[in-house]
Amino acid sequence: MSEPKVFLLPDLGEGLTEAELVNWLVAVGDEIRVDQPIAEVETAKSMVEVPSPYAGTVAVLHGEPGQTLDVGKPLISVMPVGSVGGAKTSASSPAAVAAEAYREEEKAGSGNVLIGYGTPGGHGVARRTRSPKRAAGTSVVEPVAESASGVSAAEKAADDLVLLRTRVPGKLGAVISPLVRRMARDHGVDLGELQGSGASGLIMRRDVEAVIKPAPVVARPAVVPAAPAPASDTDARTGLGISGRTAVRGVRKAVAANMSRSRSEIPEATVWVDVDATALVEMRAVLKKADPHNTPGLLAYIARFVTAGLKKFPELNTRIVTTEDAAGGTMQEIVAFDGVNLGFAAQTDRGLMVPSVRNADKLSARELDAEIRRLTAVVREGKATPAELGSGTFTLNNYGVFGVDGSAAIINHPEAGILGVGRIIDKPWVVNGELAVRKVTELTLTFDHRVCDGGTAGGFLRYVADAIENPGSVLADM
Structure with a gap:
């Protein structure tokens, strides 16, 4: 049978x-x-x-x-x-x-x-691990022995x-076994920072063992089992009734873990500036009147300014990684990228998602607008791939859609910065020495202080602000 x-x-x-x-x-x-x-x-x-x-x-x-x-x-x-x-x-x-x-x-x-x-059927090449065929009638017993490990x-x-x-398409280094994952998790090793020594970058057991430092054995005190909590609908600490319990899982669990890691590992700092966006709003209105169905949104123009700013201030388009030095210890490196994968925060029914536009620095405002719309639809349908959700190098967050002016955002680990855009509203503004009503927004930049100082962060933020205030001259140079 x-x-x-x-x-x-x-x-x-x-x-x-x-x-x-x-x-x-x-x-x-x-x-x-x-x-x-x-x-x-x-x-x-x-x-x-x-x-x-x-x-x-x-x-x-x-x-x-x-x-x-x-x-x-x-x-x-x-x-x-x-x-x-x-x-x-x-x-x-x-x-x-x-x-x-x-x-x-x-x-x-x-x-x-x-x-x-x-699975490797038909057109693929499967790895063979069987023993060679034996002659008919030959009895072979294959012992199940423990390996040296x-x-x-x-x-x-x-x-x-x-x-x-x-296997992850285009990233064979992400191929890892459950035992390797368990070993890395138990010892706090970040597999995303490892370079695999196996074929095509495969992460092997020895790669994880190489970064694990032996920890001193500490005798644990005897643990007395806690008495089971009494079945009650009242919270013991506050004395209030409990109206519901929701398990932290799925997207919410992933977001919580990433945000906690960001706050615990990244020494972040925040700078902000108010910006007169009147010229950008008026420029888009003129373009939309001429071509109502093919005019990029304001976020696409700002995304274009961000990618141009990251070219001028590449320190913000980096990340910190931990590597092994020649002496067998560990060291930190700032890894810079040849290009920008621009992430953007998208609110969905499943929670906050951050898809990224790959090679965004090579796209026009119109192309950025199309890709932002496509990725937004994909994540809201729950069909985004890991490559679309995990490959960003810098994040743009439009929290103005929620009706707020500013926010000290948390960096999307392991990136080095996130730029937030508040709502655009009418505010009194001094223009040529006279008070006027202008379209004003607030830009907020949170950055990893390990990769750059305030001068670089301020220079990048000022570049994007100037581009919003004078979009015609900036776009002419792009």
């Missing part, structure tokens, strides 16, 4: 470790085909449909809608086509299941790609399976 094939939840993004099961698209007993969508899951990055790499009959659905599932854990069990008997109620060990799944995927992969997930053959096969499923 054939064993069910168990499909493990793949890494749906760059190092994501969990996903929320939103909805099953199949039921137990259904006949499914290779690459048929079987479930909708939501990660901190996007909402995606997960396709099945196997064809057959659905035997077990491992999870209920609303449940958070860990990457690398069983998602669905499928009885192969033509198998005899039903699915077993008891599952094999996760390592054995992964090893079997890995062997099966060597035979025929789905070829489907899901945000970096894919303490990892069994089955666990190594499980690693290999997940390695196949965690």
Whole structure:
């Protein structure tokens, strides 16, 4: 009787470790085909449909809608086509299941790609790990021995399976196994800062071990189990009734973690300036009258000024990374970029998202406007890819749409700066010595004080402000 094939939840993004099961698209007993969508899951990055790499009959659905599932854990069990008997109620060990799944995927992969997930069938080249064929009648016993690193053959096969499923297009260095991720997480190692020593930049176990410093062993005092909290709808600290509880997960969990990391790691400073945006508003009004359907929005023009400003003040288009020095210790470096990936904050039903316009410095205001609109629609539909959400080098935040004038924004880690634009409103302004009513906005720049000082930050902010106040002359030079 054939064993069910168990499909493990793949890494749906760059190092994501969990996903929320939103909805099953199949039921137990259904006949499914290779690459048929079987479930909708939501990660901190996007909402995606997960396709099945196997064809057959659905035997077990491992999870209920609303449940958070860990990457690398069983998602669905499928009885192969033509198998005899039903699915077993008891599952094999996760390592054995992964090893079997890995062997099966060597035979025929789905070829489907899901945000970096894919099996190598048909047109790809699968890595072969089987032993050479033996002569007929020869009995061969293959021992399952522990390797020198303490990892069994089955666990190594499980690693290999997940390695196949965690490829990120254009960034093979992001391919990491669950064991490597767990080791890095337990020791506080940022995998995003590592350069993999494996083939094509693959992050290996030894890369993580190289940056782990042995910590002194401290005897822990005995822990007395806490008494279970009494079932009550009253908050013990305030004495107020509890009206509801909301789990911090998905996008909110990712935002919380990123903001906390930004505040704990980046010594930020903020500068701001009021700007007379009358000339920019009037220029756009003239253009819109001439071409009502193809005129960029004000944010696109400001984005164009920002990318030009970052070329003049490239210190703000950088990030701090920690690397290994020649003596085996660690050192920090300021990494500069040849180009600008301009992120912009977009409010969605799933929370705040920051997609980025790649190579924004090479685009015109009209091209920036089109890309901003496209990415806004993509993130609101929950279909943005990790590359679209995690590749920014500087962020532009238009919080004026919320009706506020200013904000000391938190830097989108690991970037070095974020520029905020407040609402544009009528204010009294002195023009040529006389009081007038002008369209005024506030620009706020929060920057990483490690990469530059106030002079650079102030110079960049003043450049963008001058461009808004005199858009015609600035655009003529771009």
